[in-house]
Amino acid sequence: MSTPPRPRAPMRRAAGFTLIELLVAIAILAVVALLSWRGLDQIVRGRNIITHSMAEERVFAQMFDQMRxxxxxxxxxxxxxxxxxxxxxxxxxxxxxxxxxxGAPPRLQVVRYRVTNGQVVRYASPPLATVGALRRAQRGGETGAWNALPMMQGVGSISARLYVPKVGWTSDMGDVRAQLDANNNGVKVPQIGNAPVPRAVTGLEVSVGARALARPVTRVFLVGE
Incomplete structure (x- = not known):
């Protein structure tokens, strides 16, 4: 009598992932990584823009404060x-x-703001004790004895207007000199209480244009105040 054959055990499926499942998982990870990178890139760019803007604001504040x-x-x-x-x-x-x-004798100083190679530079003369030294500093250029302080980079233009009483805002030095002559001619001798001669210019308006700015930044200062 023969022994009946044993039934075959069912084949077990090999453990692991199929190629299609791996490709789907890789595609999902790639999408998540891309979205994460874009989000991180935007955060970094935004931080850099804010940092750059704050640095420019500090430079503007320092320059205008020195002008003031x-x-x-x-x-x-x-x-x-x-x-x-x-x-x-x-x-x-x-x-x-x-x-x-x-207790020291008074001194005067000539200061100039000039745009040099796209940068605002503040040139300051040494202390001036004589009228002759003052005249040479007013009419001459910035010599090696002058101090040059870079204030701001990336500047395309800097313009100024002067407020002259009875004239208003002007960039014409002829109006300033005419006001100065009128003030000097209007002085009476003796003056009441030794009142000083009025200023020819009582206000200053400065506008600075830079490549990073949509429009120039303007500030107004009172002279002698």
């Missing part, structure tokens, strides 16, 4: 022997009182 100090410390027209604030040769020139220790 120079304008506030502007000498009188009598002390300068000419308009204390002038626009000449593409530069803004301010004759200011130089801070000296108590």
């Amino acid at each position: 100090i120079d304008t506030r410390q502007a000498a009188s027209d009598d002390e300068a022997g000419a308009p204390a604030i002038a626009i000449d040769g593409g530069a803004l020139q301010i004759v200011r009182v130089f801070a000296v220790p108590p």
Whole structure:
């Protein structure tokens, strides 16, 4: 009597993933990685833009704050022997009182703001003690004795207007000199209470245009205030 054959055991499926399942998983991971990279890239770009904007704002603030100090410390027209604030040769020139220790004789200083190679540079003369030195500094160029301080880069233009009483805002130095002559001619001798001669320029408006700006930034300063 023969033994009946044993039934075959069912074949077990090999453990693992099929090729199609692997391809689908890789595609999903690629999409997730791409979306994550784009999101991270936008975050980094946004942070860089904010950081750059904040740095530019600090530079603007420092430059305009220095202009405000120079304008506030502007000498009188009598002390300068000419308009204390002038626009000449593409530069803004301010004759200011130089801070000296108590008891020391007064000194004046000529300051110029000029755009050089796309950068605003503040040129400052050494302290001036004589009228001759002041005249040479007002009419001459920036020599090696002057201090040059770079203020802001990427500047396309810088313009200024002066506020002259009875004239208004102007960029014409002829209006300033006419006002100065009128002030000097209007002085009566003796003056009541030794009142100083009025300033020919009482306000300063500065506009700075830069490549990174949609429009120029403008600030207004009071002279001697």
